[in-house]
Amino acid sequence: MHVGIQWFISVSAILFGIGMYGVFTRRSPLILLLSVEIMLNACNLALVSFSRYLGEQSGQVFALVVMAVAASEVVVGLGLVVAVARRKADLDVDRMTGLRH
Amino acid sequence: MTYDIVFIVASVVAIAAALTVVLSGNPFISSLSLIANLIALATFYLLLQSDFLAAAQVIVYAGAVMIMFLFVTAYLGGRADEPTRERPVWQTLAALAAAAAVTAEIVFGVGRQSFLHGPVVSDAFGAPQAIAARFLGRYLLAFEGTSILLLIAAVGGVVLATRRPAPRGADEPGAFEVLRPEPVPSLQSSVMNLETRFDVVHTGAGPDDEKADG
Numbered sequence: 001m002h003v004g005i006q007w008f009i010s011v012s013a014i015l016f017g018i019g020m021y022g023v024f025t026r027r028s029p030l031i032l033l034l035s036v037e038i039m040l041n042a043c044n045l046a047l048v049s050f051s052r053y054l055g056e057q058s059g060q061v062f063a064l065v066v067m068a069v070a071a072s073e074v075v076v077g078l079g080l081v082v083a084v085a086r087r088k089a090d091l092d093v094d095r096m097t098g099l100r101h
Numbered sequence: 102m103t104y105d106i107v108f109i110v111a112s113v114v115a116i117a118a119a120l121t122v123v124l125s126g127n128p129f130i131s132s133l134s135l136i137a138n139l140i141a142l143a144t145f146y147l148l149l150q151s152d153f154l155a156a157a158q159v160i161v162y163a164g165a166v167m168i169m170f171l172f173v174t175a176y177l178g179g180r181a182d183e184p185t186r187e188r189p190v191w192q193t194l195a196a197l198a199a200a201a202a203v204t205a206e207i208v209f210g211v212g213r214q215s216f217l218h219g220p221v222v223s224d225a226f227g228a229p230q231a232i233a234a235r236f237l238g239r240y241l242l243a244f245e246g247t248s249i250l251l252l253i254a255a256v257g258g259v260v261l262a263t264r265r266p267a268p269r270g271a272d273e274p275g276a277f278e279v280l281r282p283e284p285v286p287s288l289q290s291s292v293m294n295l296e297t298r299f300d301v302v303h304t305g306a307g308p309d310d311e312k313a314d315g
Contacts, residue, residue, distance in 0.1 A: 003104065003105055003108045006211045006212055006214060007108065007112075008145060008148075008149065009207065009208075009211045010207070010208045010211060010212065011112050011115060011116070011145070012207075013203070013204045013206075013207035013208050013211070014116055014204055014208070015115060015116065015119050015138075016203065016204065016207075017200040017201065017203055017204030018116070018119040018120060018122075018123055018200070019119065019123070020196075020199065020200040020203060021123055021196050021197060021199075021200040022122065022123035024192070024195070024196030024199065024200070025123075025188065025192060025193055025196045026123070027188070028128065028181060028182065030128050030131075030170070030173065030174060030177070030181050031122075031123075031128060031131055033170075034122050034131050034132065034135050034170070035122065035123060037135060037166075038119050038122060038123075038135070038138065041138070041139065041142050041162075044142070045142055045145055045146075048145070048146055048149050048151050048154060049149060051149075051151070052149040052150060052151065052222075052226075055220040055222050055226075057226070057227070057231050057232060057235055058235060058239075058240075060151050060153070060154050060227060060232055061232060061235045061236055061240050061243070063151075063154055064154065064157060064232065064236075065240075065243055065247055067157065067158070067161055067162065068247045068250065068251055069247075069250065070162075070166070071161065071165070071166055071251070071254070072250050072251055072253070072254030073254075074166050074169060074170070075169070075254045075255065075257070075258040076254055076257050076258060076261065078169060078170070078173045078258070078262075079257065079258040079259075079260075079261030079262040080261055081173060081177070082173060082176070082177075082261070082262045083261050083262060085176075085177055085180060086264065091177070091180055091181065
């Protein structure tokens with residue numbers, strides 16, 4: 001007797017919620033990026049679960065593309081964090097208001 | 102039975118690691134916990150017979166991406182820590198409510214359905230051949246787009262993280278001066294600079310001797 005697909009989806013939803021809570025409450029841009037990673041991976045898990053449920057590999061292809069997008073996002077995000085740190089500015093997302101009107 | 106046990110262990114590890122990432126005050130512990138979370142997710146992929154994806158998850162994510170995170174955390178040192186300012190209580194409550202709402206919606210929505218286990222698939226379900234056949238066939242455009250995206254991200258990362266001369270506060274008027282292209286020196290001025298340097302180096306004397314040498 002195997003656990004059904006709904007359990008995988010539930011775990012994915014819980015992980016997504018945890019990541020969402022992190023994005024909403026944390027202030028360090030580094031932790032924000034980590035939380036976004038959790039959310040992206042939760043989506044990946046849902047994609048792979050449904051791919052298995054439907055017996056079709058397209059969901060896995062999509063998950064691989066999501067992985068590539070996440071890697072790009074991390075590169076640019078960490079580049080921004082390093083650039084902000086170089087300018088001796090506060091690493092605090094509430095204080096990065098230079099582009100706000 | 103083994104399948105169920107592996108699933109439960111992986112779930113506990115994944116959720117506990119994710120909570121540690123979000124709640125820990127130390128960025129190093131957060132990054133390392135995310136590695137545990139990603140490996141637990143790779144276990145899920147294995148349970149779902151997506152072998153290639155599990156391997157890619159461990160190599161690409163837990164390997165490459167997280168190493169980048171750890172390097173940046175180490176580079177920033179104590180500056181990566183969470184600002185110690187108090188956060189308003191309503192913010193925490195609102196975040197909890199929003200996250201719980203989304204989670205509960207999905208869990209109850211999915212839990213009411215009578216999902217089974219999906220069709221029985223062969224061992225080659227998640228094999229690299231199956232993924233490659235789709236990537237190089239039906240999804241070729243997405244594949245090429247991904248490669249261009251990665252190239253742009255690599256260039257963007259280099260541009261963003263390159264050390265620039267004379268960093269100034271972002272609010273100062275001249276903060277983005279470094280982004281303007283430097284004026285290209287004309288041929289004439291280059292040649293004149295060359296001559297000046299030549300004179301200084303080789304005659305090593307004042308303007309009076311220069312006339313005598315010439």
